[in-house]
Amino acid sequence: MKTQNNSIRNIAIIAHVDHGKTTLVDHLFRQSGAFRSNQDMGERIMDSMDLERERGITIAAKNCSIDWKGTRINIIDTPGHADFGSEVERALMMADGALLLVDASEGPLPQTRFVLKKALASNLAIIVIINKIDRHDARAKEVLDEIYELFLDLEAGDHHIEFPVFFAIGRDGKIKRNLNDELCDLSLLLEEIIKTIPGPSYDTEAPFQMMVSDLGWSDFLGRLVIGKVVNGSTKVNEKLVRMTEKGAEPLRVVKMQIYQGITFHEVDEISPGDIVILAGVENAEIGDTVCHRDYQKALPRIHIDDPVVSMEFAGNTSPFSGKEGSIVQSSRILERLKKEALDNVGIQVEEKNGSFIVSGRGEFQMAILAETMRREGYEFIIGRPIVIFKKENGKTLEPVEYVCLDIDSTCTGTASDMLARRKGKMLNFITKDARVRLEYLVPSRTMIGFRNEFLTATRGAGLINTYLHGYEEYKGEFSGRQNGVMVSDRTGRVTPYALHCLEDRGVFFIDPGIMVYEGMIVGEHARSNDLSVNVTREKKLTNIRAANKDENVVLTPPLRMNLEKAIEYIADDECIEVTPLSIRIRKKILGTQQRYISGRIAQPQA
Template identity: 45%
Template structure:
């Protein structure tokens, strides 16, 4: 049977997962009466809630007696580690681009990886049914992007399809047709069959699956030879050591699931059960003459955070897993399948340093852990600083902002204050397209401020470019915070009296503790307030005076917003049902003592 392996790459929200849904339906993977819902491939709860793909996944369909392995990849640069290894399994890529927005920075990031691996591209311009879309301009922009990324002559001669994933049609021209068969025919025509080289077995493990029944499962593409059930094999590790092992069971992908087989020939993607202690990037090779494939290199992390046990007064009230042993085991387990993540021990046995690709990357890990029942404390995200030629260097990012013209000056002002430099300014219809180069530090806390200043209209995206010279201090949060004075329950009476001091992150009737951040001060500097005071009751009553507290509703921050909000001496307490911000040192006198000693050291 002929095989085609194709990865689908696109920026967040350009309709990648919807396209996969249409391919699955068009090739009759499901029974005609089967309920499938939307976004079939985004199986993880977090993916469905946020509407983004985080983990790459495989599905397989059969069209005109050709097996097409479809690989859905994440669109976020923060999940770059996920994308790079997945592309190793593909022989061609579908680059999906929105007919209005055109190619975005993260499309560029993934496309660059695909072109370097010499994959054959097919361009699909999606959402041509949207008002003010501009498919012809977008096609030119895509060609320019290919050219800028040093695509070969053959890659520049890419086929283009237009259509609407939502309405279920794709065609080689802008004329609507009935379904997506022109695109499926295009995949068979333009994507090459897997290259099969002569020789003994070689298969690189490019992703992991886990089953509580079968244990860890290795997934990858057989690049040479064939692999059989029950066959003895060699596992060549990244450091060159060779372990002997045996294949217990073999599966290939079929539809959304897997099918057990006895042999897989080269060119197909399969899942291998029965191997012990393997890592992503290892090679499954011939038992007697093992030959390793080149090790997968993943981009370095650019940000780190401290993860520690929850040591607040509310410790253990909400979560199941609260000890440092639980925390350590969970983080180590995550590094096995999350390649761009690194974990290191610190001097304290209760805290760990976790390195990741960005705030979203680390935020997804924290969110996943809290849903599993963990309680933890996380510190402020910091960029990783390196010494290059004896000089201090920090990571820089390419930041792209699309915003209505009336807000463009506010955006430019915001970004330049954070040491960003503007490189491109173009007008697209009534939208201003701005591109900046900015230190990664400048992005922390930028999104919230930008949405506030542009009435929620700004669309921003960024990707890591390189390490460059340190840019100096960047102004952080201007205002101080309101801190709870004592443990207890907040009352409407005291919050009402404190409203002129700032705005609150808590409502009346919430449990708070000493040193917890309950609001933002209107002025610089922190303020300790008594939020738990009840009204002194007398036997004189005036009708209606007790009910006359008009308190503004609390401001609710998401986990990522909290990570961007906190300063160096603050941290976030994360439990399954609560996200609270607090000072790292809860006692006010102790905090002042530490600040004094730090100032004395600086002098």
């Protein structure tokens, strides 16, 4: 017999990057009394990773809870970037409802659509919040109409379309039901959550069942598993089993915790609907079911979309290997990648010819993984992202992305040409005042490297949003990067004199004074071919001095390459050396003559 646990509400928060979901959660904590009045909460409670705070995005789905008038509200903060879609899917599995947060100016964007589609497929009750209504360009009424259109496009049922709506200034923690009402605190929203979002349903006669939705680690308790109790209850030290794809494994839970605020609270018993942390479940994988040993029935495993891109990771083979990183062994790199695959079901790892092929949702996800490893002291090299094709009925299919550009009307022609060159197909063209919104379907492989070129062409004023649309028949060859690169032909220290003499050949990526090695890419060539250059050349000294000949050399500032830019920039015969201190672009074959013999450069230059 099915019933509901009305003392609990489990809600996810759906929003595009930078629409204010993490800030809203912070204010819910402040106003619900989750902290003492004199307690320092810090900024952005939910975004605890350094990368999340720096980039202003949510990468990993996290959980917390607040108590409101006797009801525990478990809040699951989800990533807004489509590359972290596996985190989204896991978060929605634990939720019974969702808050859809939309910017009052930008409206619902592609990645909002991506997460909302999955929420509707999970039949979650939705509460809509139109945030940032204090923006000078806010258009709350139009945005509400766009949200209704989005629900209709996603073929939502009547019970989904009749959603409650709030208008908010999340930064101030203020909200109202109608635009003409006075702003009030978030208690209005908390009351609506309890009224609209159903309590978790469960079978009163079924024994204990819990789906593993996330994994954690404690130095004291070892492997932690996190998930929602679907049916039944259990106590500490009760004999349970873990249902895997291969069968059942016995286990004994040594400690159980639930969320209280942003910390854990130890309990002796857990009930249906609880989002819990269990210790003592070794070797668990996401998607496993923990259940009673006398009722060994697995829940349906979590379905994660197939990976779209793969990238090669390997130990560092450059002449500077081991100088900047503390962890350089290939075995340690593989161990770290396998740990990431355990924690993130959206990533797959396989060994191939001494390197490791990591597959995931997009190059941004790969860049975050590489940046995280870099900060942990690892030193390694990564190759160019490669799109994963499919074969169906004898045809080659490739992933296609939905691309939405928001640009100034003066840049329309440039942006259209760029996407047409990338084999894009226009879907929509919308004009709003002096801004234009372009919607395209573009092959994923041609979009690698597009972001930086687009931002340069629009002088930083363009907005780009993408998500995976599906698979279509292969669209044909794409030429990729138009310019060649300048490659150092020897190891040494870069001199200002050498850079000054070579400035007319292209744009440099390096500063004078740094060490380079043979095969390291030091700049972009002005022409389409690669050029070997000597950037360590020094000015010859003579005993003849003419007046005004020893003036200071003035150099053009170099083009700075961060990890994401480098990943988008490199060609198939190039790779990136990643260390805790440096990011260097290099050729896979370092020797100038070896590259010449293999036909990778037209002719070595003196």
